[in-house]
Amino acid sequence: NCASIPERSIESELFGHVKGAFPGADTSHQGLIEAAEGGTLFLDEIGELPLAAQSQLLRVLADGELRPLGTTHSRRVSVRVLASTQRDLKQEIAQARFREDLYYRLRVIEIHLPTLAERHEDIPALGRFLLARATQRLNRPPMQFTDSALAGMRNHDWPGNVRELENAIERAVILSDGDSIDANALALCEPEEMRGDVASVHPELSLEAYFRHFVECNQAHMSETELAQGLGISRKALWERRQRLGLERPRKARRK
Structure with missing residues (x-):
């Protein structure tokens, strides 16, 4: 997850470093890209990657080479990269926050995952799945949605997407005393x-x-x-x- 790694550490985490590359680098460290040699590396929230790291990632994708921090020697790597983002990368490019050449290198096959607001008909099935998982994790007996809860979930826009739905259901499971969850328990009103x-x-x-x-x-x-x-x-x-x-x-x- 590119968003969860501090900017000062992202290059070391992805590309590795050699001993003495920077203060505190007491040993060499293999980066995630090299560790994925011959396999697949999934970069979540690629839109959060700093520009300096974007340049190095572009070199990996374009030339199949990476250079760990602290060395002038490049290493050959063969790795397949999958990436995801919630950002509009074209807008990020326009605002000089994402490299256009990296964007097209990554965009070999693009898959658009519609938001919950674009697929209201799928919400009840997804909600039931998340409800079953929440009750199991929280050690609660099986629960079900009332018709009003299902209608409320279908009509809600879910700006926070699946994470918002999951949190609303987990909150309802924690606060509900019975074996059913109604619209009030989901607290969908603003x-x-x-x-x-x-x-x-x-x-x-x-x-x-x-x-x-x-x-x-x-x-x-x-x-x-x-x-x-x-x-x-x-x-x-x-x-x-x-x-x-x-x-x-x-x-x-x-x-x-």
């Missing part, structure tokens, strides 16, 4: 769609403290339906947790 100003919550609070803080700060101007929606749980689950925590709703608080 915060501005809920009436009233929602008080901020510190990100390091435990789940129980988060629940208590959210309810106590917002129940004066939010109904039970809105509170449940904001927490991503059903009204029944909200009532049960109130009882368990001894968190009764003040009489002056608005009801619905």
